[in-house]
Amino acid sequence: MKITGSLRLATRPPIIQVIKTSIAAIAAWLLSVALLHQPLPIFAAIAALLVVQPSVSQSFARGVERSLGVIAGVALAYGIGALFGRSSVIVLGVIVVALLVAWAFRLSPGSANQIPISAMLVLAIGAQTPGYAVDRIIETVLGALVALVVNAAIAPPVALAPAHLAVQRLVHDCAAALEAVADALTTEQTGEQLDALLARARELRPLRDTAQSAISAGAESLTLNARRGRHRRILERDTELFARLSILVTRIVGMSRTVHDNWDAEVVDDPTVHDIAREMRRAAHDLRIVAGDGDAALPTGPPEPPALTAPLEVLRPHPTQWMLIGSLLEDMRRVREEVLGALDEA
Incomplete structure (x- = not known):
């Protein structure tokens, strides 16, 4: 050096x-x-x-x-x-x-x-x-x-652009991670693929920390700043969205861990698992809408946004994979709450 x-x-x-x-x-x-x-x-x-x-x-x-x-x-x-x-x-x-x-x-x-x-x-x-x-x-x-x-x-700095970009990147990476979990539930997986799925989810944590630091820097740049009035709303929106994304990161890492530890070949053909995967893709779609990606579409076609509708219900649990399905259902319930909350605030 x-x-x-x-x-x-x-x-x-x-x-x-x-x-x-x-x-x-x-x-x-x-x-x-x-x-x-x-x-x-x-x-x-x-x-x-x-x-x-x-x-x-x-x-x-x-x-x-x-x-x-x-x-x-x-x-x-x-x-x-x-x-x-x-x-x-x-x-x-x-x-x-x-x-x-x-x-x-x-x-x-x-x-x-x-x-x-x-x-x-x-x-x-x-x-x-x-x-x-x-x-x-x-x-x-x-x-x-x-x-x-x-x-x-003289031109007091307003550090909002890095915060906004960091939050937007976290939104898109959360959406991509949800789709990756959905793919793992509906297609055959090797051990290496499951390891990669979990590693990808864990990469959301440093992105979350980066976004949090950028938001803190943005808030500091507005303190005692004469131009804070016209910029504060932008930062407030990114801060509110980041709060929901922080919860989503925890849920996505948990779902990825659950799939990594409990994946079995028979889940690929289970209709309930396919329903859960569909809900994950819809949640990813709606996250991109929050980020301003208005032309986001599901692989099966472009539904009318938002894609999330009624909560998923399971009347009969799977005889052997009920722990995996039950855990994913609870995580998806909480993911759905945060995504719909972000849509309402957008």
């Missing part, structure tokens, strides 16, 4: 992020010069550089943690400096104490690093520079505020 591999990202951040960060740093510098009469307000620029984040909510959190870290570090330095002086040993001791304080209060890495840095600078430089500590706090807070305003005002 190349050493530079850990230093480079797989993709570049958007160029707008570079522009916003540059504007925030320059604006924080100029504003500090004008208001505070500081010839070199480097701490305002540093705060602006660190606070501009991919989302407004992240900028707000970074600004708060940096500002609180500076204030805590300055207060700690003043207290220890007043009691023990400002020698080199005291400066080193303050660093250790600041790290222990951050650890004791379970502070975030941003605040945990900022407290010892601020305390060290106040003790080392503040003694020769009157008002250094207060100026540092004001500069940092000013730089953080400027960065927050710039990030909120």
